[in-house]
Amino acid sequence: MIILGVALLAGCTLLGQSIGMWLGVATGLNVNVGGVGIAMVVLILASEYLKRRGALPEPTKRGVEFWSAIYVPIVVAMASQQNVRGAFSSGMVSILSGACAVAAGFALVPYIARLGRAPHQPPSRPTPGAR
Numbered sequence: 001m002i003i004l005g006v007a008l009l010a011g012c013t014l015l016g017q018s019i020g021m022w023l024g025v026a027t028g029l030n031v032n033v034g035g036v037g038i039a040m041v042v043l044i045l046a047s048e049y050l051k052r053r054g055a056l057p058e059p060t061k062r063g064v065e066f067w068s069a070i071y072v073p074i075v076v077a078m079a080s081q082q083n084v085r086g087a088f089s090s091g092m093v094s095i096l097s098g099a100c101a102v103a104a105g106f107a108l109v110p111y112i113a114r115l116g117r118a119p120h121q122p123p124s125r126p127t128p129g130a131r
Contacts, residue, residue, distance in 0.1 A: 005063020012043040
């Protein structure tokens with residue numbers, strides 16, 4: 001069953017890379033625009049969807065968690081290889097793409113935070129006077 005976690009990760013990676021390449025072509029750049037990040041978001045959404053439906057057995061869940069933990073260092077390594085000078089010299093399209101991606105990330109924070117809470121659990125608030 002752990003292999004299903006790897007299959008889920010592979011499917012999300014292929015989907016994310018495809019969307020990233022399509023975004024690159026649509027914006028006039030012949031590069032992948034955020035494919036790894038899109039794949040990570042798709043993996044989070046897909047695993048949460050499967051968990052809520054009860055279609056994610058424990059061994060598969062552990063496989064997804066393991067590969068998700070491995071995935072983050074891969075993303076950091078890939079991001080370190082990007083050519084920032086080339087992005088700035090290619091014009092406003094790349095700067096606008098980056099700004100939109102950051103804005104979308106900030107906008108999604110409250111929704112992603114709700115995924116981790118139980119439906120009946122209210123948001124935590126600091127108690128007055130506590131430090």
